[in-house]
Amino acid sequence: MPRYSSFIRNFKIIIYIIRKAKLFGIGALMVCLSCSAVYGQSKLSGNIQLPKFEGATVREVFDVLKQKQAVLFSYNSNLLDLDKEVNIDSYQGLLTHYLERLLGEKYSFKETNSHIIITYAPQRMDVSAIDMDTTKNNRAVISGYVKDIRTNKPVSLVTVYDRTTFQASALTSKKGYFELDIKNPNNTVVIALSKEYYRDTMLMLLLPLEISHTGKEHKTGYYHTSDSSKMISNSVFGRFFTSSGQRIQNINLGGFFVYSPFQISMTPGLSTHAFFNSQVVNKFSLNIIGGYTAGVAGTELGGIFNVNQFSMHGVQFAGVSNVVGGDVKGFQAAGVGNVGLNKLSGVQVAGAWNSIDTVVWGLQVAGGINMANSATHGAQLAGGMNISRGEVGSQLAGGINIAKKVRGVQLSVINIADSSDYPIGVFNWIRKGSRQLSLGIDESSFIAASLRSGGRVMYSVLAAGIYLNDENVKYGIEAGVGAHLVRGKRFALSTELVHRTHFDKDLKYNEANRSSFRIVPAVNLGRYIQVYAAPSLTYAETVHPEPRTRALAWRFWGADRARNTFHGGGTVGVQFLLSR
Structure with missing residues (x-):
């Protein structure tokens, strides 16, 4: 380590002298890495030792990795054929290289705390003509062009972001051009590039010595869902509250997010996290009009609306509506409506409507209508109507209750269900009753x-x-x-x-x-x-x-x-x- 630190220090001095002599316009060292995993993996970069497999299926190889290496995989069910037979020699080395041998180089691998995410990424990209301006105090403007390695053509709509401070993000133009304005950068800046069907790429830049740094470290995470219909970018409410650029960035970055103590926004485009706000999970989020973040791990307040790309864990209030693409755990209240695309563990309260995919446990309370695909261990209380397309604990409504199977009590003027033992109303229609x-x-x-x-x-x-x-x-x-x-x-x-x-x-x-x-x-x-x-x-x-x-x-x-x-x-x- 001392020899390595001395080398880095001396190399920075050389680059600094070169910059002052204007022999380079870059003024920094650029290292371009085409990565199968960008975000600091331990399992993917760990050494493994496996025997030879002849005529085995991919499923059997995965089972061996699960038993010997405690590795769990997550992927789209249509992506891999687990029953495909493979022949692979005995191996000792990095797990990421073994996965490339097993599945091929057209796949990319990202690691979470518990799973390795497998995605399809057959294409590669590179960065050329990097330029950097550090004349402003504690700021660095980094620009460049992204091109396809195979065709040498520019690649548009690539998400380029600062992975060191997570304060800057941009999409490349039709000519592949991007520009990042980074405030208070570290001496070493990591620029990450992501686009659907392309392997993630990372640039490591060594900045001149006069640039100061904050010394902050950021915790990152990865959110994965196997059902694309349960993502904000594919929902009606998500499209209404977000721009096309934000939706493209969400597709490029997938479930990658970073944690931050707080954020303040006037609108989704005017935020302390700028264009990268949709990838940041905040402990406290204040949205004057409305905000679009990766999620909440604490408290979020919105004057009109709150939109979370992933999950909300904590307390959330909005004058009009809350929209959450992941799970809702805690208390959610809105003047008009709450929309959740996945699971509820807690309470939803709204003046007009609540919508969630699954109530794991908890309660939906609405002045108008509650909707859920399933609420097995939960209850629905509405002034007008309750709808559960699957099982539900209990339903109480002023007008109509509709469910597939009711485990508890249905109380309303009209109760409709496939199976319900305790319907109480003026009229009941229970198919299996x-x-x-x-x-x-x-x-x-x-x-x-x-x-x-x-x-x-x-x-x-x-x-x-x-x-x-x-x-x-x-x-x-x-x-x-x-x-x-x-x-x-x-x-x-x-x-x-x-x-x-x-x-x-x-x-x-x-x-x-x-x-x-x-x-x-x-x-x-x-x-x-x-x-x-x-x-x-x-x-x-x-x-x-x-x-x-x-x-x-x-x-x-x-x-x-x-x-x-x-x-x-x-x-x-x-x-x-x-x-x-």
Whole structure:
């Protein structure tokens, strides 16, 4: 190390003298590396020793690497054929070189804390005509041209960024030209170049001695998703809030990001991290109007909107909307809507809507609508509607609940599900639930047709009927809830709580309503037919009040027409089983 440090120090002095003599316009040493891994790997650059493989599959080689080297791989399922047979000699050397032998030179490898990311990168690029201006105090303006090594043609839309301070970023023009304005650079500056389908390239520049440096070190990371539809750059909301240049940079850099203590932005384009803001995860982020960052690992406040390319871990508030491309862990609140493209572990609160792919655990609360593909261990609470395309814990809504499978309770006016044991509402439609159509008459000579529809345990009751001999009321409709207590081959037992609303012969509303609690035993006469006799306890309001009568009466059977009455009664009828 002392000999190496002395060499670097002497070499810098030589370059400094050359620059002053204006023999070079660069004024620095440039080292161009075509890298299979740019971001400081330990496993990729580690030594391995493997036996010879003959007729083995790629999957079997990966399994050996997993067992012997504790290496895990991540890649697009369409990228590799794991069942392809390979023949490869015994090997001792760097892991990255072995992977190139195994898969070929058209692949690129990047390392995270736990996985090695495999991407397709068949093309190579290089930098020519590098120029650097360091005349300004503590600033360096670095420019150059990027070209394709094979065709020698310029490469446009390449992301070029300062990997030392992560404060500058740019896209190359149609002619391959870029320019970076780096503030407070270190003596050694690393410029990284990334573009989809190109192998990442890195430039190492030794700057003249008068340039000072901050001495800051940055922690980097890599976010990987196998589903491209769950990325901000491919979403409707992401395209609305971001520019085309930012989306191209996201594609070029993939999931690469760097951590930073804080950032402040007026808009996504006016930020303390400048154009590189979409690749920075901040502990504290303040967006006056709106901001676009890689993510949050703490707190983010947005006057109008917050957009995170990757994950949000912590607390996030926005006046209008929050949009997160990765996972949401913590608390997220917005005046209008929250949108998450992956998983929620925490709480989403919005004035109008919440949208997430999967609720791992937690709660969605919205004034309007909650949407999720799955919420197995979570709940949805909405003023209007809840939608879960997969499983959900519980749903409570003022209007409609829709789900595939509900593990807990569905409470709404209308409940729709493929499977739900405890739906509570005016109307339930459970595909794998129970449905019965019945015809019965009670002690008040009210004959009605009823539909009972629900799940394995809870169900709703809807009925409409007519009084056979009542002068004051003619028609009635019933709504209520019930529960299956026993469901045997010969015998069934249920209990119900229903409310009846009355109308006269002109279909005008009559205030004399009644509510009943009844027990419904039924005997199966066949596979699809039951008969039942259901005793009930009813509170009935008088339909023909008389003056100077007591307000309430108790009777064993039937209502007192002149007074409000608690009374016993019953219903008999026949029931047709549409499903069980």
